[in-house]
Structure formats: structure tokens, C-alpha cells
Amino acid sequence: MPEKAAIRAEAARLRGAFEAAGALPVETSILQPAEVLLDLYGEDIRGRAYVTSDALRGEQMLRPDFTVPVVQMHMAHGAEPARYTYAGEVFRRQEDDPERANEYMQVGYEIFERRAPAASDAEVFTLFFELLAPLGLRAATGDIGILMAAVDGLKTSDRRKMALRRHIWRPRRFRALMDRFSGRAPVPDSRAALLASRDPMAGLAPLIGLRSEVEIAARITALREDAATPPISDNEVALIDAVLEVRETSNFALERLRDIAVDMPAILGAVDRLAARLDVLSARGIDIEALDFEASYGRTQMEYYDGFVFGFHAPSRPDLPPVASGGRYDALTRHLGQGREIPAVGGVIRPGLVVTLGGHS
Amino acid sequence: MSIKLGVPSKGRLMEKTFDWFKVRGVTLGRSGSDREYAGFVGGVENVELVLLSAGEIPRELAAGHIHLGVTGTDLVREKLGVWNSSVKELAPLGFGHADLVLAVPAAWVDVSTLDDLDAAAAAFRQVHGFRLRIATKYHRLVRDFLRDQGVADYQLVDSQGATEGTVKFETAEAIADITSTGDTLRANHLKMLEDGLVLKSQATLFGSSVVPLEGADRETMQELTRLLQVD
Numbered sequence: 144m145p146e147k148a149a150i151r152a153e154a155a156r157l158r159g160a161f162e163a164a165g166a167l168p169v170e171t172s173i174l175q176p177a178e179v180l181l182d183l184y185g186e187d188i189r190g191r192a193y194v195t196s197d198a199l200r201g202e203q204m205l206r207p208d209f210t211v212p213v214v215q216m217h218m219a220h221g222a223e224p225a226r227y228t229y230a231g232e233v234f235r236r237q238e239d240d241p242e243r244a245n246e247y248m249q250v251g252y253e254i255f256e257r258r259a260p261a262a263s264d265a266e267v268f269t270l271f272f273e274l275l276a277p278l279g280l281r282a283a284t285g286d287i288g289i290l291m292a293a294v295d296g297l298k299t300s301d302r303r304k305m306a307l308r309r310h311i312w313r314p315r316r317f318r319a320l321m322d323r324f325s326g327r328a329p330v331p332d333s334r335a336a337l338l339a340s341r342d343p344m345a346g347l348a349p350l351i352g353l354r355s356e357v358e359i360a361a362r363i364t365a366l367r368e369d370a371a372t373p374p375i376s377d378n379e380v381a382l383i384d385a386v387l388e389v390r391e392t393s394n395f396a397l398e399r400l401r402d403i404a405v406d407m408p409a410i411l412g413a414v415d416r417l418a419a420r421l422d423v424l425s426a427r428g429i430d431i432e433a434l435d436f437e438a439s440y441g442r443t444q445m446e447y448y449d450g451f452v453f454g455f456h457a458p459s460r461p462d463l464p465p466v467a468s469g470g471r472y473d474a475l476t477r478h479l480g481q482g483r484e485i486p487a488v489g490g491v492i493r494p495g496l497v498v499t500l501g502g503h504s
Numbered sequence: 505m506s507i508k509l510g511v512p513s514k515g516r517l518m519e520k521t522f523d524w525f526k527v528r529g530v531t532l533g534r535s536g537s538d539r540e541y542a543g544f545v546g547g548v549e550n551v552e553l554v555l556l557s558a559g560e561i562p563r564e565l566a567a568g569h570i571h572l573g574v575t576g577t578d579l580v581r582e583k584l585g586v587w588n589s590s591v592k593e594l595a596p597l598g599f600g601h602a603d604l605v606l607a608v609p610a611a612w613v614d615v616s617t618l619d620d621l622d623a624a625a626a627a628f629r630q631v632h633g634f635r636l637r638i639a640t641k642y643h644r645l646v647r648d649f650l651r652d653q654g655v656a657d658y659q660l661v662d663s664q665g666a667t668e669g670t671v672k673f674e675t676a677e678a679i680a681d682i683t684s685t686g687d688t689l690r691a692n693h694l695k696m697l698e699d700g701l702v703l704k705s706q707a708t709l710f711g712s713s714v715v716p717l718e719g720a721d722r723e724t725m726q727e728l729t730r731l732l733q734v735d
Binding site (some may be wrong): 181185186187189190238239240241306309310313314315316317319323331333334337343344347348349350351352353354356358359361362363366 | 585586589609610611612613614615616617619620622623624626627628631632635636643644647648650651652653654655656657658659660671672674676677692693698
């Protein structure tokens with residue numbers, strides 16, 4: 144475990160580099176209102192963040208990341224475009240792995256910018272790439288936007304697409320839904336019996352709780368409609384699988400995705416955005432023939448990334464978490480902005496890991 | 505020094521634990537009045553009986569305050585992170601069977617599986633503006649289970665007792681609780697989800713992995729595990 148002083152010095156150095164790149168340094172509170180985070184991440188966040196409370200303010204969380212408070216700060220009174228940097232502790236429960244730190248520093252860089260998203264994506268990535276270059280890390284990249292576009296392009300009901308989109312970040316449930324919507328998974332007996340019943344609401348057990356008879360009836364109608372919807376075709380299932388399996392260096396990944404787009408034109412826009420990003424990365428000196436791309440990268444992270452995603456890992460230390468990670472989170476600003484939105488991309492570096500790996504400070 | 509054995513301090517769990525040890529030649533009993541939490545051990549030397557609430561036994565084992573303890577697997581997994589690094593399962597005792605299950609109102613004819621619960625939770629949030637509430641005292645077990653299963657848009661609300669009543673009182677829409685026969689669920693107009701079994705639990709003898717055993721204690725432990733036929 145490196146010395147705190149060394150980690151702080153490294154954090155200051157990184158934040159200095161981000162300031163030199165044009166970012167405004169900002170601070171956020173350590174105690175964050177739990178409601179906002181719970182609303183965003185759901186109950187899972189309780190397994191990852193420390194919750195505390197008092198009688199006046201109710202539940203508070205020890206800052207599990209900076210992104211949410213920085214977005215809120217920007218939405219409340221930020222000028223556009225904006226670049227921010229910050230450095231400070233975040234707190235994460237690690238109940239399944241005593242080796243992982245539950246308190247560590249993060250240094251971040253976030254861009255809020257409407258024009259030229261490809262350029263902003265590339266700016267964040269290149270900045271991180273250059274700062275971390277001495278450590279010999281492996282960069283992984285992906286793009287959640289391509290899978291989202293593929294789901295939106297399926298020839299099926301909007302309700303099914305919504306269900307799939309909702310579970311983009313939960314691969315297991317996403318797979319279960321695909322199996323059901325494509326007719327590969329058998330209909331559970333209880334569901335079949337419900338659908339076969341002429342009046343499933345007859346002889347209802349005493350209705351208790353807030354969920355009303357109207358809501359139950361509405362879901363039965365939805366289930367009947369779904370049962371009457373033709374299955375998602377084998378061809379489309381294969382195309383979604385093909386997208387998820389793309390795992391190549393970026394130049395070949397782009398080629399592969401263009402091939403898939405011939406049969407699935409819905410992803411063309413997202414693939415064009417990837418191409419534009421790779422052009423800017425290339426122009427900024429990144430060798431895209433050596434840059435890994437995985438279409439399913441970032442799917443198991445917290446669910447706010449909805450476009451470009453990246454991470455930097457130490458190949459010699461597979462036991463360590465990523466040294467840096469980040470991505471685009473346009474939907475998060477929409478969610479927190481209550482009607483307003485601004486495209487945003489950013490990432491964080493863990494200075495403690497930089498020091499552990501022998502980085503300079 | 506002596507080997508400390510933690511046993512639930514009251515009720516059937518205590519009596520059945522005493523029976524289980526007696527069959528194996530170790531007599532356990534409460535000394536003094538019924539109100540006094542002190543006990544005696546016969547049939548083996550240097551073993552001290554510590555009567556504790558079943559819910560406290562996992563932490564006492566993990567802290568190394570007791571060497572052996574009888575409690576439910578549900579409590580060990582709920583209360584200890586990376587539980588198998590601090591305690592080890594020595595023997596299931598064959599009683600205290602209880603399943604931790606997810607249950608919803610029986611009137612929810614459209615909800616039979618976790619898949620249904622997930623879809624109903626999404627719709628519930630749209631209609632009511634908050635996440636569907638599941639009452640439980642087993643927060644960690646339920647949350648980990650639902651995360652693994654990919655269920656979203658729910659929230660856990662704490663209920664330390666009479667959990668089956670929370671739906672009727674509209675402080676929750678569903679529950680996750682221990683049941684052995686399902687009678688209480690039915691009586692409260694609830695039904696278990698088909699794939700909603702979170703954990704099967706029973707009373708189990710656990711050993712602490714964190715207390716070093718030295719000298720006489722090591723011999724006592726060997727003698728005791730030989731008598732109990734556990735290892």
C-alpha cells in the first residue's frame with residue numbers, strides 16, 4: 144500500500160495536467176443525498192456505497208463517485224462548453240473482496256460540450272493515454288451506443304425494445320429476455336396458464352397492497368399482446384450476437400461492424416460515430432491498429448455510460464482494478480437535468496494505482 | 505483457557521441443539537434459573553457454553569470470541585462478508601430448516617417468476633413514481649440475489665418482524681422472508697415466486713477460522729470434534 148502522501152502528490156500532478164488541458168478545478172461534498180443515487184442506480188448502489196443518515200437530512204451516501212455531483216453542479220450553473228477536473232476520495236463497500244480498497248483517490252476530467260462529440264471522446268481518451276503511457280497499460284475501448292442502436296433497430300414491438308434497453312447493463316437478464324422474445328426459451332407453465340385463461344382475474348385472492356387491479360389487468364393485456372407478437376427472428380438474434388461478439392483491434396472492429404450494418408442498417412449511425420471517433424483518435428496520434436475494441440465492454444459497469452467507453456488495465460497485475468476508466472454519459476445529464484441535457488464524456492484515474500505500478504509523482 | 509461453544513439462548517433451536525449434542529455424548533444445559541444466560545457442559549472437559557442470540561453468533565465467531573457456534577446458514581451469510589474466510593461449516597444439524605423466499609400478493613396472477621417481478625417493478629415505478637418496495641431483514645442476501653438475477657427498479661425496506669403484514673399495511677409491495685411451510689405466507693394472501701428461493705437454510709455447527717488454538721485448547725477441540733464426529 145503506497146503512502147498517502149505519495150498518492151496525494153500524484154493526484155495533484157494529474158489534476159495539474161488536466162488543468163493544463165483547460166479544465167476548471169471543482170470540489171464536491173463527500174456526503175451526497177442518497178435519494179439521487181438510489182434513483183439513478185437502484186438498490187444495487189447500497190451494496191457498493193456506504194449509507195449513513197441523520198434525523199434531519201435523512202439518508203446520505205459517502206460519495207461513491209464524482210460524476211453525479213459534477214453533473215448536478217454543471218446543470219445548475221455551468222457555462223457551455225465546460226471542462227472540469229477534480230481530485231478526492233471516493234468510498235466503495237468491498238464486502239466480497241477484502242483485498243480491494245474501500246476508500247481511494249480519484250482524479251477526473253469531464254467535458255460538457257454539444258458540438259463534435261467525436262472530438263470530445265478522443266480528447267479525453269488521448270489525454271488519459273498520454274498521461275498513463277509510462278505505465279505500459281492495456282487500453283480497452285467499446286461503445287454501448289452500438290448495442291443500443293442494434294436493439295432499437297429490431298423488428299419487434301416497442302415494449303420488447305424498451306425491456307431490452309432497460310437491461311443493456313445486465314447481460315444475464317438481457318440474454319433471458321432475448322431468449323424469451325425469440326421463442327428460444329419455453330413459456331413458463333404459469334404464464335401459459337395465465338394466457339390460456341379466459342378470465343384470469345376471476346376468483347382473485349384478496350387484493351392487498353398498493354399495486355391495483357387496474358395495474359394487474361394492464362400487465363395481462365401487455366402479456367397477451369406480447370404473446371401475439373411474432374418472435375424476434377433467428378437472423379436478428381444472430382445479428383445481435385454478432386455485434387456483442389465483436390472483439391478486435393479498432394480498425395478490424397470497424398470493418399466487422401460495417402459488415403453487420405449491411406444486414407442491420409439501424410446501427411449505421413452508431414458505426415459512423417465510431418468511425419468519426421477513430422479518425423480523430425488517429426489524427427491525435429493513437430495507433431488504432433493496436434487499439435482494442437470490444438462491443439460488450441462496459442456492460443457490467445454502473446449503468447450510465449451510453450456511448451464510447453474505455454478502461455486502462457495493467458497486464459502484469461490482473462489482480463488490480465482498472466487504473467483508469469471512463470466514457471460518454473449523455474443520458475445521465477438528461478436524467479439529472481430534469482428535461483435539460485448536454486452531451487458529456489469523461490473519466491477518472493486512480494492515482495493510488497499509478498503509484499503502486501511505479502508511476503512518477 | 506477453554507473452548508467456547510455458542511448456542512442460541514432460547515426456544516426450540518436451543519432445545520434441539522442440546523438434543524443433537526446429547527446424542528453424541530455431550531450434555532449441554534442451562535444452569536440456574538430460566539432467566540440466567542449461563543450454562544454447563546458435561547461429557548467433555550474444558551468446554552464452556554455461551555448462550556447467545558442466534559443472530560449474534562455469526563459475528564462472535566468471526567471476531568474469534570467463540571470457537572464453535574450453532575446458528576442458521578442464513579444468518580451467517582447475511583451478516584458476514586466473505587463468510588467462508590472467517591468461519592467454516594462443520595456439520596448441518598438437520599433441524600431449523602427454513603427457506604428465504606421472495607413472495608408477492610397471491611392476487612398478482614400476472615407475477616409468477618422473477619422475470620414477471622422485474623417487469624411488474626418497471627411498470628409500478630412508472631405508475632407510482634417510486635421503486636417497488638420489498639420488505640425484508642435479509643438485505644444483503646436479497647440484494648445479491650436480485651442483482652445476480654438482473655432484477656431492477658425495486659427497493660428494500662427494512663422489516664425486523666411481522667414482515668408478512670407489511671403488504672397489507674402498504675409499507676411494501678412484496679416481501680423476502682424465512683418460511684418453513686408457507687402457511688404464514690398463505691394466511692397473509694401471499695405466494696412464493698417459482699424461482700424466488702434465495703437461500704435454503706438450516707441450523708449448522710460452525711467453527712471460527714480466526715482463533716488460533718494452542719496447547720490444551722487444541723486437545724479439547726480434537727476430543728470434541730471426535731465426539732461430535734465432525735471435522
